[in-house]
Amino acid sequence: MVLKNLIKVKRSQTNPSGDTLLADSGLLAGFEALPSAVLVLQRKTLRVSFANPAAEAMLEMSRRQLSQTTWSDLFSNAAELVATIDAIAENRVQATHLDATLERLGHEPLRVHAIVGHLEAAPEFVLLELFENEQQIRSDREERIQDLTSVNKQLIRNLAHEIKNPLGGIRGAAQLLEFELGDRDARFGLREYTQVIIKESDRLQTLVDRLLEPHRHPHIVGDVNIHEVFERVRAVILAEFPRGLTIERDYDVSVPDLRGDKEQLIQALLNIVRNAAEALRERISQGDARIEFRTRITRKITIAKRLCKLALDLRVIDNGPGIPEEIRDRIFFPLVSGREDGSGLGLTLAQTFVQQHDGLIEVESRPGHTEFQILLPLKF
Numbered sequence: 001m002v003l004k005n006l007i008k009v010k011r012s013q014t015n016p017s018g019d020t021l022l023a024d025s026g027l028l029a030g031f032e033a034l035p036s037a038v039l040v041l042q043r044k045t046l047r048v049s050f051a052n053p054a055a056e057a058m059l060e061m062s063r064r065q066l067s068q069t070t071w072s073d074l075f076s077n078a079a080e081l082v083a084t085i086d087a088i089a090e091n092r093v094q095a096t097h098l099d100a101t102l103e104r105l106g107h108e109p110l111r112v113h114a115i116v117g118h119l120e121a122a123p124e125f126v127l128l129e130l131f132e133n134e135q136q137i138r139s140d141r142e143e144r145i146q147d148l149t150s151v152n153k154q155l156i157r158n159l160a161h162e163i164k165n166p167l168g169g170i171r172g173a174a175q176l177l178e179f180e181l182g183d184r185d186a187r188f189g190l191r192e193y194t195q196v197i198i199k200e201s202d203r204l205q206t207l208v209d210r211l212l213e214p215h216r217h218p219h220i221v222g223d224v225n226i227h228e229v230f231e232r233v234r235a236v237i238l239a240e241f242p243r244g245l246t247i248e249r250d251y252d253v254s255v256p257d258l259r260g261d262k263e264q265l266i267q268a269l270l271n272i273v274r275n276a277a278e279a280l281r282e283r284i285s286q287g288d289a290r291i292e293f294r295t296r297i298t299r300k301i302t303i304a305k306r307l308c309k310l311a312l313d314l315r316v317i318d319n320g321p322g323i324p325e326e327i328r329d330r331i332f333f334p335l336v337s338g339r340e341d342g343s344g345l346g347l348t349l350a351q352t353f354v355q356q357h358d359g360l361i362e363v364e365s366r367p368g369h370t371e372f373q374i375l376l377p378l379k380f
Contacts, residue, residue: 031050031052032052032053034052034054035054036054036129036130036131037051037052037054037055037057037058037059037129037130037131038050038051038052038054038055038127038128038129038130039051039052039055039066039127039128039129039130040125040126040127040128041071041085041125041126041128042124042125042126043085043118043123043124043125043126044124045070046070046071046072046082046085047067047069047070048066048067048069048070048071048074049067049125050063050067051063051066051067055130058110058130058132059074059110060107074102074104075102075103075104076103076104081098081100081114081116081128084096084098084114084116085116085126096115096116096117097113097114097115098113098114098116099111099112099113099114100112100114110132111132112130112131112132113130113131113132114128114129114130114131115128115129116128117129163204163208164205164208167201167204167205167208170197170201171197171198171201171202171205174194174197174198174201175194175198177194178191178194178195178198181194220261220262220263221259221260221261222259222260222261222262223257223258223259224257224258224259224260224261224262224265225257225258226255226257226258226265226295226312226314226376227251227253227255227295228262229262229265229266229269230249230251230269230293230295232266233266233269233270233273234247234249234273234293236270237270237273237274237277237291240274240277241277241284241289243284243287244283244284244285244286244287244288244289245277245280245284245289245290245291246289246290246291247290247291247292247293248290248291248292248293249292249293250292250293250294250295251293251294251295252295252296252297254297255295255296255297255312256378258312258357258376258378259378259379260357260376261353261356261357264353264356264357265353265354265357267349267350267353268349268350268351268353268354268361268374269314269316269350269374271346271347271349271350272316272346272347272350272361272372272374273291273316274346275346275347276291276316276318276320276370276372277289277291277318279318279320279321279370280318280319280320282321283319283320288319289318289319289320290318290319291316291317291318292315292316292317292318293314293315293316294314294315294316294317295312295313295314295315296312296313296314296315297310297311297312297313297378298310298311298312298313298375299311301375303358303359303360303375303377306358306377308377308378309378310377310378311359311375311376311377311378312374312375312376312377312378313373313374313375314373314374314375314376315371315372315373315374316371316372316374317369317370317371317372318369318370319368319369320368320370321367321368322365322366322367322368322369322370323363323365323370328363328365331347331363332347332348332351332361333348347361354374354376357376357377358376358377359374359375359376359377360374360375361373361374361375362375
């Protein structure tokens, strides 16, 4: 942390305007190279006197633009930090740490861990260091996914059962009606109508069965080599798309076996990879479609509010067009699909199967790069 290693400014260097800090090029040069965002504010006006490149990138504004603004201009909820700055000025504490969500008009909220401190010889200025609060962001996202999945799971089961009961009656009635039709009725095409009812009832029955699938089969736990799972999926996908698609493998051979249900994991991964391949159809026709499988071990990671000492970090990366922005936040919802012929159940089932292993699926997508991350805790 930069505030732990502040360069002391001698009082003899202070000029009448109090601009000592900005005149100290050695100090500013040190701030320039820091990977964390550093801002220098005038304590009374909160005008930005200095911002390093990391701060420009985080706030998406140039140094010149920032120098023409105050902290209150930048963020609509600046009061919390202002109160912290006042407390530091009054109590002369070295630094104060706080987590904050900074809100800007027209931008996503910025979740940060902030360190606010002052310089002994330059009380006219406040030094502010900002770090993106990745842990809080991940925790909020995971909690939202877990809550939505739980609600969706119950909704799906209730809806599927409500559909299934009358569906059987409709199909049975259509069959009985077909048996009653005579030759004269058949000539008028009435038998075709009953066949439409029966076939559509069968199609809906298949859809309902898929909705209920994760809850029907027992969870069979055993030792699973995750690379065998990837290789099975790879063989299936390359059989379906024999030309124009390359599947690259970046495996960590030190990854240990996982305690889990092998068939469920194969199905979860297959759903994700098949979705990727379907999205790559245009590139497959051009011959430059690519999917990458990557396996790694990650340590001390929080999954669904549980700290895991070790976890599998699995990635499926493709160079397709990306997930449409309008459905990006809902792709794990049932019946949400980016394809006209898609059922919208593949990713829902994949998330369900992974969560039955106490894991989580996340996705980052932009044109030319879509990356699914599967996190699975390792239990010994």
